[in-house]
Amino acid sequence: MTDLTFRIERNANPAADATVAEVLADPGFGKHFTDHMVIIDWTKDAGWHDARVVPYGPLTFNPASAVFHYGQEIFEGLKAYRHADGSVHTFRPERNGQRLADSAHRLALPQLPVDVFVESVRQLVEIDERWVPAHGENKALYLRPFMIANEDFLGVRAAESVSYLVIACPAGSYFSDPTRPVNIWLEREYSRAGRGGTGAAKCGGNYAASMLPQQIAYEKGCEQVLFLDSCDGAYLEELGGMNVVLVFDDGTVATPASDSILPGITRDSVLQLVEDAGYQVERRRISLDEWREGAASGRIVEAMAVGTAAVITPIGELRSDEFTIANPPVTEESLAMRIRAKLTGIQNGVESDTHGWMLKL
Ligand code: COI
Numbered sequence: 278m279t280d281l282t283f284r285i286e287r288n289a290n291p292a293a294d295a296t297v298a299e300v301l302a303d304p305g306f307g308k309h310f311t312d313h314m315v316i317i318d319w320t321k322d323a324g325w326h327d328a329r330v331v332p333y334g335p336l337t338f339n340p341a342s343a344v345f346h347y348g349q350e351i352f353e354g355l356k357a358y359r360h361a362d363g364s365v366h367t368f369r370p371e372r373n374g375q376r377l378a379d380s381a382h383r384l385a386l387p388q389l390p391v392d393v394f395v396e397s398v399r400q401l402v403e404i405d406e407r408w409v410p411a412h413g414e415n416k417a418l419y420l421r422p423f424m425i426a427n428e429d430f431l432g433v434r435a436a437e438s439v440s441y442l443v444i445a446c447p448a449g450s451y452f453s454d455p456t457r458p459v460n461i462w463l464e465r466e467y468s469r470a471g472r473g474g475t476g477a478a479k480c481g482g483n484y485a486a487s488m489l490p491q492q493i494a495y496e497k498g499c500e501q502v503l504f505l506d507s508c509d510g511a512y513l514e515e516l517g518g519m520n521v522v523l524v525f526d527d528g529t530v531a532t533p534a535s536d537s538i539l540p541g542i543t544r545d546s547v548l549q550l551v552e553d554a555g556y557q558v559e560r561r562r563i564s565l566d567e568w569r570e571g572a573a574s575g576r577i578v579e580a581m582a583v584g585t586a587a588v589i590t591p592i593g594e595l596r597s598d599e600f601t602i603a604n605p606p607v608t609e610e611s612l613a614m615r616i617r618a619k620l621t622g623i624q625n626g627v628e629s630d631t632h633g634w635m636l637k638l
Contacts, residue, residue: 288332304447311405349426360626385435419448458593462494468507476537519584
């Protein structure tokens, strides 16, 4: 364990129990935050230091702070779940810690040791445990670790002063009804990321680039946007905030392979469960034409959006100005629904965790 002791400053004005109960009854997503947050600072000279759990609240920044100008920022998303015996568990947190370290490398930020990442999450969940929703309600505590460059300097180079933070919010489902299929707008003009760019890193800039296309998708009556590769504009990449998975009638399940998409931890877990269920998993290039032809011929029988926030949500239609791909209606027997039940069962402690994914906090 990396030698870093957390100082704890308790919130003197925590939310009233009645307020917490009201939030937990209908948390939505990303709207209500817990009583505390974690901060760990880094400087080039001192390395990681001053790890602390402090009251949740505004931060003070110099307007010249690097993050405001060049977007040197990365983040993660993971959840803590309440099991039937009241204990609280996270799902594969070391994978998020490793991905944060990989994102840090790409954005020239310092790498936080994975054990410190896991401990930071544990510290926040421990102090704000009453914010973890009850077992059996399809809710969880969403944790948002992030790292920002905060050196007050306008030159374009990697900042020499950085902070890592963790905040948390109780979360229901990301989409209004998690079992209702979402419709996706096919983005033709804008790319999310280019070859050699930051597409595989979880950095704010990628999401900033997706906002305008996402806005267009909403205007077209769709919940998400699908990006194609930036070189040929022909191959599937990912959705605005989640990965995409297709199911074929011969028992094959395929997901796009590309160095400009996010290596999804939920996607990786879904594919493992799909493999356990006897399906053949392919990580490969998938062209839009293959999806169109496969859907038309009945060879492609399902499509799903997968991510920490979205969990597994079936895709109803892929819409564009030229054509619409409509997937068959979703039933209890659809793979998306079966794997969703299995994955959320493991996360909530009602299915056995055969892969050792859960960490008790
Ligand atoms: C997550 O799934 O955790 C994300 O960061 C994506 C965002 C759409 C909430």
